Every structure is written in structure tokens, then in C-alpha cells.
Amino acid sequence: MGLSLRGLFLHPVRGRFSMSQMRVRFAPSPTGYLHAGGARTALFNWLLAKHSGGRFILRIEDTDRKRSTAEFLDAILEDHKWLGLVWDEGPEIGGTLGPYYQSERADTYAPFIQKLLDEGSAYRCFCSPEELDDRRSRTSQNGRDWKYDRKCAALTKEQSAERKAEGRSSVVRFRIPDGKTRFEDMVLGPVEVDHQELDDLVIARSDGTPTYNFVVVVDDSQMRITHVVRGSDHLSNTPKQILIARALGTEPPEFGHLPLVFGPDKQVLSKRRGAVAIGEYRRRGYLPEALVNYMALLGWSCGREQEFFSLDELVAEFDIAKVSRKAAAFDPEKLVWMNAQWIKRLPLPERTARVVPFLAAAGLISNTPDDRQLAELERIVSLIDDRLKTLADIVEHASFFLADNVTFDNIAVDKVLTKSDSVDILNDLCGVLSHAPDFEPATIEDLTRKLAAVWGVGVGKVIQPARVAVTGRTVSPGFFETLSLLGRDKVLARLKFASELAATLTTE
């Protein structure tokens, strides 16, 4: 009873022009991971709210108990936090207009269904799915322009009650009135829909549970949502929801429909089609800053030629009216570029800290390095400079610094160490460096260049075999700095090892 009373309280006048702050929600269902499409919707909602100093509400639409899982829920919450889209009301923190899990709101809907039934805005429909199928297939060749024929709409309340008493199962349908619905979409502008195109939708299933289009209206009203921003795949639901809201005596929120996001294959991003989960980007070494920046630019632009935006800058600049009406394709290559740009902009200590989990996962360092290790790591990261496209790239760039032994790249070995003079070059360099007065980059450079002069070749001829010897690869940060940081002992040992290896490979 208490629940019903609370449930019956809707907000008849929202007051578009009142001083009350904007209340915006994102309502994911935990039936899959958050992907770039959903995350962009969340981001735009969040930005809309924050730009106006309003509140961002997270509501979990977990009524599909079969497909909803705790794992998906956790991932979604974690992704929001990681992206910086903190919510003002919702899971974990609650709020005054909860519960924020739809599954916990199950008892609030029945009184509203009853209200519509009592007032004649809805009616019971006793047509079975089989009958419906039958009539549907007879109405049109392909059965695709079928609309519910309102067979049960004409039933009087007495007839309806009688059938119900007989125990016949029924659904509740919303009675679409004559006329047109128009609304001003925040993204699309004016939208008008003739009710001829709508049919009497089911708002309560035969088991009594309410359907999506009904639940959303009640939830949004009870949570005092003022603005709904969602994918344009919901556009056709909007007039139905507006009509239901009005029948319930509450003012519908403002709506904004975002164009869909395609994958590079021009197919709409979706869970079913295996869109990349946000958590996957995190694991692959993308920065949340880059992802947010990239997603914001997917369908929105500030009008100037600025392309880098922090979350704070986005909050300040975001204008939903400037969102494009055209669907946009997600370009992974541009994301990579943007990620590299954001990594470059990270101050060294920060960049170093962010790289730690990736090195730890590769077993190259401890998850909790001490100050000395961190200082060394910082020198390595500094040397690698802006070669990282993702944080995960740190492993391939830094492993030869951190691992005890060099892992040789076969192609590098084939290409460089098999050259006939590589053994002698490596031995000579080893000899020269073992007598170096110090192991500063300048000293190493000087000695290396002199050796190259003795051989009568360019420095590159000396450096390349030595690079492979010391790093196992043909590419690395600056050679002299790399050797210096690695230290004389390791360098000499590796040169020696490689020269022996090369000796076994050189056929002449």
C-alpha cells in the first residue's frame, strides 16, 4: 500500500520555464558491455546536464532478468567512473528519487495502468498472440504494414470484466487518440507524427508486467527527468511516450535524438555485432581523456577548429543544438592518433604512473614499484618519449630495459646480425666501450662515431647491429641514450652475447 501511494505520485507540472535545474538521465540495461555508441550517449547526457549545472542520473534498466547480469552491471558502472562520467544519483550512491534499479520499481506501475484503464485511456485486449499472427498475415501479403485492428477497443467495461472473470488472459493496450503529436527535438528540430501511424501499443503484458514504453514514462516522471537524450532509434517511441505521459497527467520531458554511431564497416555499433567494449579500450591502453575527446567529436563540433578538449572544456562548450543530425562512423585510426596525442601531453610522472599497470601485467615490474624503481622507470619512459600510441605499447618499448635477457626479434636478427662484418663490429664496439672513461651518452656517441670512422662507414653501420644486440630490435629510442641508461655491464654482456650469436649465423 505504501508503495502504491508513493507510486501514484507523479509530477503533473514540470514547469519548463521554472528555475529548477535540469535533470538528465542515462538508462543502460546490463545486458551487455558499454560500447562507444552507448558511451557517447552517456557522455552527451552528462555534458548536457553539467553544462547547465544540472544533475546526471544513472538508472539501470534491468527488468530483463534473463539477459541482465551483475558482471555487465559492474562493467558499466566502472566504465562510467573511468570515463569521468560521475553520476549524481543512481547505483551505489542512491538519491532521493530512487530506487534507481528498475527491477526494484516493479510495484510502482500497476496503479498507473489501472488509472489509464479506469479513465478509458487504455483497455484490455483478449486477442491471443496466435489470433494476432493470423490476422496480421491475412491483412497484408508480407504482414509488415499491420497495425492492431482495435478489435478489443470497442469492448465495454462490462464485457471486458466478464471475459476477465472467465479467466481469459489479456494484455492492456494504450488507446492512441486521434490527431497529431508534435515536439521540438533538441537535435532534430520540430518533429510531427500523425497518430494514424501509431497503433495501440501493449503497456502491460498478460502476466501483468508493464512494457518499456510505459515504464520509461513513469520512471522519468517520478525521477523528475527534464531532458531525455537517446539514440535516434528511439525516435518512433517518443510520440507514444508523450501521449502516455499526457494521459497520466504529467508533462513529458524535452527530447533529443542522437544520430547513431556506425563502425568502420558502416554498420550500426551494437552489442550483438560485437562492438568494442569500453573496458576493452582501457585494457588496450587507451586514455579515458582520449576516448572522451574522440567520442565528443563524433557528431558534435564547437564550430571552431579546436580538436582537443578536456572534459572540463567540453562541459563549458557543449551545446546539444550543435550536434549533427548525420550518423557518424567510428574511426579507430583517428582514435589511436588522438590517444597518442593525449599520451604526449601527459606530464612525465603521470605518464609513468599510467604505464605501470601494463608493465606489471607483463610481469616486467611489480604492481607497486618503490621510489627507486619508479625513478628508473621514469627515465625509461622519458627516453621512449612520444613513441607510445597506447599505454600498452610500453611493453614492447621497455621490455629490453627491464628484462634480464634480450628477446630477439627474428626478423631483426636475420636482417642485421647475419651480415658478414657484424661479428667484428660488435667485438670492436664492445672493446671500445669497455674502456670508456664514463658511460654518458656523449662519450658513447664519440666512441661510436670514431669506430665508424675507423671502419670507414657511416655510424648507422655500427649502430644497427649494436642496436639489435642490445635491444633485440631494429627500432629503439636514441642509441647512445639507450646504452647509457642500460649501463655498461648489461651493454657489454649483450654485445658479447650477440657477437657469439652472430658468429654462428654468419656463413662466410
Added chain:
RNA sequence: GGCGCCAUCGUCUAGUGGUUAGGACGCCGGCCUCUCAAGCCGGUAACACGGGUUCGAUCCCCGUUGGCGCUACCA
């Protein structure tokens, strides 16, 4: 099929009733250079088509085509 949304370089986009149609990613070339990146310089590439309106349309209108979405007792 019906209804709806959309249409500028391959991709993300800016833009105006008169512009050499701008930027970014990618790609190509060059510079730098010990390799690879980064950086810098240069290049490649677009107003879907057809009718109107207009002195003049990429821009406004209509149509065509194309892409996409919706069309459930899913959300």
C-alpha cells in the same frame, strides 16, 4: 511494403545565396636523422543526381537515388 531520419574529401567535420569550399585522421612525397616515432613543409581527395527559385546556388524548395532507423506481450 509503410512511416521516419539523413546526405560536403575514404573517415570525422567547418562553412556561405557570390569562398582558390577550410581543418583533422589516413595516404603519398620531402626535411630532420643512428633506427622508429614525434615534429615541420608540401601533396592527394568532397558539395550524390535531376528539376525548380534566383542575376547567381554546395547553401532555399521539390523530386530521385542511396544509407540508416522503427515497424514485438525486447529494451
